[in-house]
Amino acid sequence: MAVQKMLKFVTVPRDMPEKRGADERREDFAEIYREFADAKAAEQAGRCSQCGVPYCQSHCPLHNNIPDWLRLTAEGRLREAYEVSQATNTFPEICGRICPQDRLCEGNCVIEQSGHGTVTIGTVEKYINDTAWDEGWVQPIRPGTERPESVGIIGAGPGGLAAADRLRRMGFQVTVYDRHDRAGGLMTYGIPGFKLEKDVVMKRVAQLEDGGVEFVLNCNVGEDLSFDAIRGKHDAVLIATGVYKGRDLTGPGSGAEGIVRALDYLTASNRVGFGDEVEDYLSGELNAQGKRVVVIGGGDTAMDCVRTAIRQGATSVKCLYRRDRANMPGSQREVANAEEEGVEFVWLSAPRGFSGDTVEGVMVQRMRLGAPDATGRQTPELIEGSDYVEDADLVIKALGFEPEDLPKLWGVEGLEVTRWGTVKADFRSHATSLEGVYACGDIQRGASLVVWAIRDGREAADAIAEYIGASAEIAAE
Known part of the structure; x- marks a missing residue:
């Protein structure tokens, strides 16, 4: 009698x-x-109910075929599970680590809704693909046919790298330009190692280099190389810069020393992890050791900052967020991890100002949740007379990111942007207002998730290939 491999969610917790x-x-x-x-x-994969309409798949931006690779894992057919997993996802081992599965696939799992506890999709995905690397199943990029056309990609983050991978596999010549000295974007310098160890990212970068993708690093477009020069060199260009401009704070004392941007802080920490000598870290400016740290914000970047500060040896770490736990945008799993590690969350609180030329404290206003706004979220309201001062030696602003003014920064005319400053591009083809120029990821959709950038990059690559193919046909005629 065959042993039942699936539908174990009733008997297996x-x-x-x-x-x-x-x-x-x-x-x-x-x-x-x-x-x-x-x-x-295999046991945890076997909890999958193999439902007819897999909500886990439909709520995944990449529409990964999750039920199939769970079944293959449960049946011990791990190499086949890997093949299915990587068919729709350029970087599955990365998504398995950093995707907020509680908000996407796992949060929409049918057995979770029925009270049995979701399938641990992310950890199985990580296991499948780590095993693939260990066993040598991940094959080098070797295009069947080389094509003469070239594509320039500005930005070596998840969107740009996903597009580079897909285009290179089609045989196009691909050059990736990036302002940093290492590729990977926020995966390299924004996300801490306790969520994504850097060798995982570097393996993918090495695979792309080995496959023929050229990287031009330490390249600030608009300074070291003009956008027009890049456009003139390639048959198509993809803008995948991400959004790096941090939202700022106002109020008395907001310019004091000791108030720093989240991305500067995280980048310094990640560079130190690579073994780089970082002056602002050595001076203490971007180092939490021995300091009372206050992080302002409630998203995933704020969670990265508080947990980094703990590891750097802060004497205390507090996170101020203007709404309550239920309404915070960051992952609840990350909040739980942070609390276990010693972070204190101060809910329903917001900064009114700061004391000291070198910051000594945060003037905190207590809040309550009032009537819902247009999106349905309750609007924070001030509680008059409830202000107090939170002692602090280092304040980290983690209030989200906005796009840089690319047309001005790059001196390019005709590149249309939205009222939010993102590059205006079609959400199917990713084509911008400029002929042969495309955009993907956060610079098109605003600050979002790595998995959405991967999806955008893959879609943009397909659109670029179609555009180049059509252009070649016209030229031949």
Whole structure:
């Protein structure tokens, strides 16, 4: 009699890989979850109900074929599971680590809705693809036919790299331009190692280089190289710069020393992790060691900052957010991890100003949630007379990101932007107002998730290939 491999959710409880203890993980930047063993991965994959309408798949931006690779994992057919997983996702081992599965696939799992606890989709995805790397199943990029046309990609983040991978596999000549000294964008310099160890990203960059993708690093478009020069060199250009301009704070004392931007802080920490000598870190400006740290914001970037500060040896770490726990935009799983590690969350609070020429404290206003706004979220309201001062030696602003003014920065005419400053592009073809120029990821849709950037990059690559093909046909006529 055949053993039932699936539909085990009634008899097998949900289980996650072992999490390293909070005391241990506070001491380093290594990932906090240990790897699933083979039997445990198969067991947890076998909890999938194989439902006829897989909401996990429809709520994944990449529409990954999750039920199929869960079934293959449960049946011990791991290489086939990998083939299915990578067919729709350029960087599945990265998404398995950093996607907010609780808001996407796992949060919409049918058995989660029925009260049995969601399938641990993200950890199984990570296990499948880490195993693929270990076993040598990840094949180098070797196009069947080389094409003479070239594509320039500005930005080596997830969107740009996903497009580079797809275009190179089609045989196009691909050059990626990036302002940093390493490729990867926020995956390299924005996301801490305890969520995404950097060798995972560097392996993918190395695969692209080995496959013939050229990287031009330390290249500030508009300064080191003009946009027009890039456009003139290539048959098509993809803008995938992301959004890096941090939203600012106003109020008394907001220009004080010791108030820093989240991305500067995280970049410095990640550079130190690479072994770089970072002057602002060594001087203490971007180092939380021995300091009372206050992080302002409630998104995933704020969670990255508070957990980084703990690891740097801060004496205390507090996170101010103007709404309550239920209404914060960051992952609830990340909040729980931060609390375990010693972070204190101060809900329903917002900064009114700061004391000291070098910051000594945050003037905090207490809030309450009032009537819903146009989006349905309750609007924070001030509670008069409830102000107090929160002592602080380092304040980190994690209030989200906005696009830079690319037309002005690059001196390019005719590149249309939206009223939010993002590049105006078709959401299917990703074509901009300029002939042969495309845009994808955060610079098109605004600050969003890595998985959405990957989807955009893949779509843009397909549109670019179609455009170049059509142009070649016209030229031949």
